Amino acid sequence: MNVAFVVPRYGPEVVGGAESLVRGLAEHLAADGAGVDVLTTCARDHLSWKNVLRPGVSVERGVAVRRFPVHARDGRRHGWLHQRIQRGGRVPVEDELRWAAESVWSEELFAHLVRHRAAYDAVCFAPYLYGTTLWGVPLVSERAVLVPCLHDEPFAQLTVVRAAFEAARGFIFNAPPEAALAEKLYGLGDRPAGVVGLGFDPPPRTDPGAFRRRHGLEGPIVLYLGRKETGKNVPLLIQYVGRYRETHRAHVTLVLAGDGPVTAPRGAAGVRDLGYLEPLEKAAAYAAATVVCQPSVNESFSIVLMEAWLAGTPVLVHAGCPVTTYHTTRADGGLAFSDYYEFAEALTLLLENEARRRRLGLQGRVYVEREYAWPAVTARLRDVLRRVAAPAGGPAGPSASARATAEAASSARHA
Missing domain, CATH: 3.40.50.2000 (Glycogen Phosphorylase B;)
Known part of the structure; x- marks a missing residue:
């Protein structure tokens, strides 16, 4: 052929x-x-x-x-x-x-x-x-x-x-x-x-602790990895995490990784932009994250979800995207949100319950290995x-x- x-x-x-x-x-x-x-x-x-x-x-x-x-x-x-x-x-x-x-x-x-x-x-x-x-x-x-x-x-x-x-x-x-x-x-x-x-192939072995030390990261990490564009809802995610830090007095860091024109507002607390990451560093980022967030409502597959699950990391997805909610529901590998209040509730559930995070991440990994x-x-x-x-x-x-x-x-x- x-x-x-x-x-x-x-x-x-x-x-x-x-x-x-x-x-x-x-x-x-x-x-x-x-x-x-x-x-x-x-x-x-x-x-x-x-x-x-x-x-x-x-x-x-x-x-x-x-x-x-x-x-x-x-x-x-x-x-x-x-x-x-x-x-x-x-x-x-x-x-x-x-x-x-x-x-x-x-x-x-x-x-x-x-x-x-x-x-x-x-x-x-x-x-x-x-x-x-x-x-x-x-x-x-x-x-x-x-x-x-x-x-x-x-x-x-x-x-x-x-x-x-x-x-x-x-x-x-x-x-x-x-x-x-x-x-x-x-x-x-x-x-x-x-x-x-x-x-997807099995992910490479990485050292999440070393990744955190290289980039000076401590505490819970919400990772966004992909094109930093308005069409991907990146400004919305920056706004939600900033609001969450204020209302919950939470020491959570939003880590952005990837290319694109969107940047955090000057002086925004709790946002780190790492730019483009090489494959091994990207795999380490997934493993080091507490949760991976995919806020886009325009996805036809979402590679990010699969790579996050292979690292054993749960996901947060926008309920307005049929594809990411389909994968998340079928894998039972994370939670969905449709507005800020649901985002805050879901993020709190994940940050405060390590056992739940591990279970969701493992279920996601099983899903990817079975289907993809x-x-x-x-x-x-x-x-x-x-x-x-x-x-x-x-x-x-x-x-x-x-x-x-x-x-x-x-x-x-x-x-």
Whole structure:
């Protein structure tokens, strides 16, 4: 079986759930004997989309990675449209096309897809929000597998997004709530689909005490690990922990780890920002934490929960996120909150009861080891790909609808 993964950014230095998902699936599918290509861009960050990596082919952990340059884009127009859509405002289809066309665009990548489409049994696109997916799926629709990493957000309602879902032959989801949302929004019919998720290896051995000493941390730690963005509810978490420290006179420290523009207010007590952590240091952070908090309401899987549980650490999740509440309930590995008062009550329960923390953390670890060991995940992935694989003698070129999509994209970029 020969499979391509199309993702806008790729590599161990790239921070993002969808990117980590694709890298894990690609590497383990290749290790399982499949031929795997990754088609991606030369960009490293998702804000400037500057070409900083060299175009061409490299082999990374058994995967052939083909990088293509990103073409010039109007970032200001894209940002304006992005905010307008994010606020829930209705926009004309023409503006949807402009938003998608200015997100990330690589003519060389699209040309490679069309030219070499017959070499792949399946072409997997992730995530749904970017031009590499929205314009790429129609070009190889008869063998396109959409790995959407879907959230219930205004972008999911766009006509251009619906068109990509309608063009795809099959789907890979990260959790049942995500699959249910896609069915509700788009109606998948009888096309091949499956919940696959991401696999995890046993965590490395770490010294939590040494981590605390290195960073001068004492007492209870609430850890947030991930992109520090408003869309991830990081400002809300900073506010909640600050309020908790004041009202409960608690010596609890909020530790932030990861990249992103959000920072704690100057002079905020009880907040430590450690920035990006290397893998071993990240594993130590999970083990050193008293509780890991995932405040985001827009998650399609949440790697952070799984990594926290593998370290034996319980979690606090926002009740407004169907996926994280699904995992937390099914694992019985933590508690959920919908407002500050529930947050404070849940945090107090965890901080004051070590036995409960240990039990929840252990139950979470059992859940991850049962459901998300790599052999089980790879088997689920292969099952979907086998059902999706295009039959021999399929269409030799893009369909009329795909050509129309490409023309619409080109027109939007030059409008």
